[in-house]
Amino acid sequence: xPSLTVTANTVAQxxxxxxxxxxxxxxxxxxxxxxxxxxxxxxxxxxxxPAVSNGVPVPVLxxxxxxxxxxxxxxxINLDEDDLKGIKCLGxxxxxxxxxxxxxxxxxxxxxx
Amino acid sequence: MLELVPKPQFTVVVPPKLIQExxxxxFTNAWPSTMTHVRGKTFRxxxxxQVPYPRGYIIPTGDYRDVDLSNGQGTFxxxxxxxxxxxxxxVALGLRPGNYLVQFYIPATRSIHNLEYAGMTPDxxxxxxxxxxxxxxxxxxxxxxRIKMYLVMDLEPLILxxxxxxxxxxxxxxxxxxxNKCDLREIxxxxxxxxxxxxxxxxxxxxxx
Numbered sequence: 001x002p003s004l005t006v007t008a009n010t011v012a013q014x015x016x017x018x019x020x021x022x023x024x025x026x027x028x029x030x031x032x033x034x035x036x037x038x039x040x041x042x043x044x045x046x047x048x049x050p051a052v053s054n055g056v057p058v059p060v061l062x063x064x065x066x067x068x069x070x071x072x073x074x075x076x077i078n079l080d081e082d083d084l085k086g087i088k089c090l091g092x093x094x095x096x097x098x099x100x101x102x103x104x105x106x107x108x109x110x111x112x113x
Numbered sequence: 114m115l116e117l118v119p120k121p122q123f124t125v126v127v128p129p130k131l132i133q134e135x136x137x138x139x140f141t142n143a144w145p146s147t148m149t150h151v152r153g154k155t156f157r158x159x160x161x162x163q164v165p166y167p168r169g170y171i172i173p174t175g176d177y178r179d180v181d182l183s184n185g186q187g188t189f190x191x192x193x194x195x196x197x198x199x200x201x202x203x204v205a206l207g208l209r210p211g212n213y214l215v216q217f218y219i220p221a222t223r224s225i226h227n228l229e230y231a232g233m234t235p236d237x238x239x240x241x242x243x244x245x246x247x248x249x250x251x252x253x254x255x256x257x258x259r260i261k262m263y264l265v266m267d268l269e270p271l272i273l274x275x276x277x278x279x280x281x282x283x284x285x286x287x288x289x290x291x292x293n294k295c296d297l298r299e300i301x302x303x304x305x306x307x308x309x310x311x312x313x314x315x316x317x318x319x320x321x322x
Contacts (some may be wrong), residue, residue: 019169020167020168021209021289023285048171048283049171050171050173050283051170053170053173053176053178054176054179055173055176064283090283
């Protein structure tokens with residue numbers, strides 16, 4: 001199961017690119033705000049362009065929030081597969097923060113199925 | 114302590130899921146006269162080649178997309194059809210898990226799975242008839258595909274209507290196609306060969322009644 005660590009950023013940080021024939025499921029999420037400068041709101045975002053369908057003849061790039069967690073300053077939150085059960089990214093798997101903070105680290109592990 | 118397992122009296126042989134080299138196929142006389150390259154003929158399969166081709170579509174909830182297997186450059190066309198008269202494409206369809214249904218139409222707007230009473234036609238705009246004749250992912254999982262389609266040159270467009278059931282925002286519908294390309298050689302079959310041949314019916318034969 002691959003994983004990637006990124007720092008808190010207000011631009012969505014890509015973890016796994018879209019697979020046309022698969023979905024991504026986050027299986028672990030560690031949000032380390034021990035040395036951060038303030039409380040941080042971390043979200044998992046699913047970014048994709050839907051297929052042309054009957055109701056949407058001209059689809060556009062779409063962003064859907066799949067998860068949200070506030071991480072208090074000086075704290076570290078560790079979520080495992082059970083905590084993240086049911087979260088599925090149809091397109092690319094990304095994480096985003098409400099504030100840029102180089103001292104707040106987010107590690108996401110995921111499976112592609 | 115010690116067991117001697119008796120010799121089995123018979124063994125069960127599971128037949129291959131796809132048409133194999135050397136198989137015989139017979140197209141019924143119900144195929145239209147415009148398709149003389151197959152109508153009423155029997156062929157031996159000279160060679161096969163399986164081509165996997167998964168296709169995924171992210172579709173909003175309550176919406177649908179038509180997947181047209183015929184050839185062309187249209188938005189919905191997948192260009193699966195053979196272009197040689199001596200080819201048969203056996204297409205196995207596996208449906209990956211998700212909150213969606215698939216209905217089958219050939220040609221466009223004509224469902225294969227009508228009932229006989231007036232109005233009993235699959236309809237994605239109806240809360241009940243959306244389920245009529247529809248196949249769910251568990252009906253044909255990719256590891257045990259149970260939906261097969263037989264495509265020959267000049268067949269009318271076969272359309273799969275992929276409908277996402279009500280749920281959370283979007284669903285990803287992944288259709289795992291395996292296109293078993295079969296190279297055909299016409300034979301004059303003996304009675305025994307004709308009985309042994311796999312019968313490939315025209316779609317109208319499924320729409321009786």
